[in-house]
Amino acid sequence: MPQIDLNGIFPPIPTPFVGGDVAYDKLAANIEKWSQTGLKGLVVMGSNGEYVYLSAEEKRKLVEKTVQLTPEHMLVIAGTGCESTKETIELTRDCADRGAHAALVVTPHYYAGKMNEAAMLAYFTAVADQSPIPILLYNVPKFTHVNMTFRVVAQLSNHPNIVGIKDSTGNVIQLGEFANNVAADFNLLVGTAGALFGGLALGCAGGVLALANVAPQNCVKIYELIKQGDYEAARQLQLKMIPLNQAVTATYGVPGLKATMDMLGYFGGDPRPPLLPSSEKDKSEIREILIKAELLGG
């Protein structure tokens, strides 16, 4: 099975739309900027990539283009989770064919009440068995209303083709339970920047962070400070980043993340409907937060 080094920071990149279509020139420009910031790689078609709004065809093309546009020193992880086992396997294979280095597979969730431990084990085992590339579990109850228990994660961590988990709960107690129970070479990735310091201090390998789209250097800096043992400096930077992270995740969501990108020299643009673009009031509040975070001049 292929080895993959997941130590570091990954942004789950937004999908740029112009006139309703994916704008690959904008994507190219964004990747060019991200590639100079110390990021370990990119996650395409995560929750911040509006993956649920992309057609099957768009998804395949987006992965192909992202791989082509990304420099060799960076990994490309593709979000390939669909509701059905069959569709997930097909998409994972197609993304592998197009050069993705790993697949991030979200828990199926429409029938959340039926996604018990047995269903989870069967699902992820089937996907991992048939995937040519390593699988990362993706636990994001905020969107899925399903939480992966440490029992399930521990069991799946022993599968040779399941290499880690992105946990977006921000719950350090759960991260601790994962750490206590997973296989030794299994990678824990913090899924929200507000818990980056806490998660890294607890031993996580890295993070997949919405914030890393707009403040990649600061996210990478927190990572490096922890690796160097400078907890105090990491702590201070973590605290400084929390308000912006809340803004681009909990408060303003994907539209707010895209608006923030527009303010910071990336291309954000509008989300696809039914998501509504950020209001002027929201944008003005985001601007204030960016100024306080010293990412924008007052």
Next chain:
Amino acid sequence: MPQIDLNGIFPPIPTPFVGGDVAYDKLAANIEKWSQTGLKGLVVMGSNGEYVYLSAEEKRKLVEKTVQLTPEHMLVIAGTGCESTKETIELTRDCADRGAHAALVVTPHYYAGKMNEAAMLAYFTAVADQSPIPILLYNVPKFTHVNMTFRVVAQLSNHPNIVGIKDSTGNVIQLGEFANNVAADFNLLVGTAGALFGGLALGCAGGVLALANVAPQNCVKIYELIKQGDYEAARQLQLKMIPLNQAVTATYGVPGLKATMDMLGYFGGDPRPPLLPSSEKDKSEIREILIKAELLGG
């Protein structure tokens, strides 16, 4: 705009799979049976139809076949809600082309926190504006974690191409609020058989009921008794149906509904993974419930 008569009972039909593929012969046999029970029509690709597990191509073919297999005296309503506005419009048009009489459109929900009243209004208005067939709203917070308020429903009820709502909350207070505020010709459809009597008594036009897949005559009977003013007989039948309804919805879900169909002479079969088939223990409990409901001989 086309007129449509929604007074009556509709089952949201399961999609039969054999060897992982949609089995149209099984579908034909089921429709043949349902067509002799007094049902007003069929809903294809609802939550019980595992619509989230069907590919774009499968969905189109399934609607085409269902329309062909359904006798003229019955309506075919197609579940066409996708996450993106664009995809929903495309699928609705394609289902109209294939003969569906109306479309049932679920609330988008992955970004539930952003599906506020403004987003809902914009979404359903766009879909209804561009649909050749009448639109039914579909409110099912159990699966979507989004609830449509009476304010939104009232406003949308004035759209000439939005003709009703399937409300699966079972909440008669909310149904009352809808009744108080919607346009006069707007159809309220009860979305769960446990609230059928309560909803019809409150003035609902009919019901879209998982239970109607396995006990269509009893559902139709409750409907007719209420229309005849025999509340006492309706009440008694309603109470008798509640345990089975709980079984095929809340407790055992789609796998349990399919298992029940197999016990009652319909084809149920297995759900698509990641849904797991009902266990033997579950099936045995369902059998007991069917015997008590006098739908199966002891």
Next chain:
Amino acid sequence: MPQIDLNGIFPPIPTPFVGGDVAYDKLAANIEKWSQTGLKGLVVMGSNGEYVYLSAEEKRKLVEKTVQLTPEHMLVIAGTGCESTKETIELTRDCADRGAHAALVVTPHYYAGKMNEAAMLAYFTAVADQSPIPILLYNVPKFTHVNMTFRVVAQLSNHPNIVGIKDSTGNVIQLGEFANNVAADFNLLVGTAGALFGGLALGCAGGVLALANVAPQNCVKIYELIKQGDYEAARQLQLKMIPLNQAVTATYGVPGLKATMDMLGYFGGDPRPPLLPSSEKDKSEIREILIKAELLGG
């Protein structure tokens, strides 16, 4: 064991405060008005009575006074549920000594996660065993975050001293499950006026309704219409009452209920802190609702 007739409508009466103390003259005036409206009795120290804000001594005196002030044709039911089994038993006995005809006992709830079926059965059995007066269960998950299952209610319904349940969920499916499983002489009481029509149509004995504090005649009328079999008139009155019921429960809570009482000739007054009195904006919205409900002249 004592017999008790619970068929009819009961308001869970607010506790009037003047200058921070219970104002018995105001209570007397309210009871005088309620006693002329066809109500079956009064519930004192329910959730709308701010029972959690009354000291042990105040509770006893309030029940004593309420019994003295209430005419003989009406029942007085005392809310006696405390968190501990011991305190509930003591308060129930003391209320019986002071003349309460029955006790309404809410589920203990601080340790909601530990209030499983075994704990519930042990608790209510202990209370009922040691109570000189009949016990009514009180299920109000909105406040307690605990729901009584039909299994527990069914089992408790066989206790000779447990005579009924006030279910405030408004969930007619659950009421149906109760109806299917409880002992024949067990009384189901609807706990919210929005579900009064639905609950009575399903066979409930009556209702304990916040709305009955401010619109007792209308609540009694719905009850009588159902008993007479005039479902259509009952339905219409039910629909007309829903907006006001939402106002005095979900939207504006106890402060709103008290403000409404002040508008309709009862004494409402301020709630005890930390509850804040209704704002002028809230009051103005309530006034509009009362005008539309024809309880206040435009």
Next chain:
Amino acid sequence: MPQIDLNGIFPPIPTPFVGGDVAYDKLAANIEKWSQTGLKGLVVMGSNGEYVYLSAEEKRKLVEKTVQLTPEHMLVIAGTGCESTKETIELTRDCADRGAHAALVVTPHYYAGKMNEAAMLAYFTAVADQSPIPILLYNVPKFTHVNMTFRVVAQLSNHPNIVGIKDSTGNVIQLGEFANNVAADFNLLVGTAGALFGGLALGCAGGVLALANVAPQNCVKIYELIKQGDYEAARQLQLKMIPLNQAVTATYGVPGLKATMDMLGYFGGDPRPPLLPSSEKDKSEIREILIKAELLGG
């Protein structure tokens, strides 16, 4: 206003019952043991103290006795939160009279939907204004279903008599928001041992931890390691403590905490009804966890 040093670890001590009454000899023995472990003080009548099951009289006596039994080098913090503002103020004063050094005041919660920011501000300000001893806020949504926002906490942190908060959410993002916004001398106390390392690393002053009742030395050790800058050793000890902490909080609750005390040489005893004692199965699982945590010999 009195100064108070909250840096360190505090157990929220269980209340020992024998034959249904508070057993002060058992309390004395427990305090004797705790006093030799490096704990900064004790919290009496917190959630783990079953405060909701104690009468007004019992509460006062329990505080009096606890103060008498506790050596001078330790603080005694009394949980004095009641539902009403008035009762909380009275209890806080009485506890101050009996020698408590500070009061821990939980958010009122029965009417959770009405406990908005304005109600919270008014409540805690009134209590702090009239308390002779410093006030600690107590945020425990698990039990109260109310969460204190950083806006409210920030504003209250400026009150001269409000000195800190026990936050039991375990949410390090929220702790970060608190840290970013509160007054400089305001004390953040972690409220669950699973987040102790994460919270201390983020700058919290200490912790009020159920786990500190049964593993005080380990909790104190984590605290000291962080203060010494030895994050790696702290991290390892934190991970080792998580399973036991989950056991004595989320999984087995107060009954489990008491059972654990009995296993480790403290007096735990039975909880008050309606809480049920731990089953033999639960106790056996706890024993396994204690052996793995090296707190009990295999």
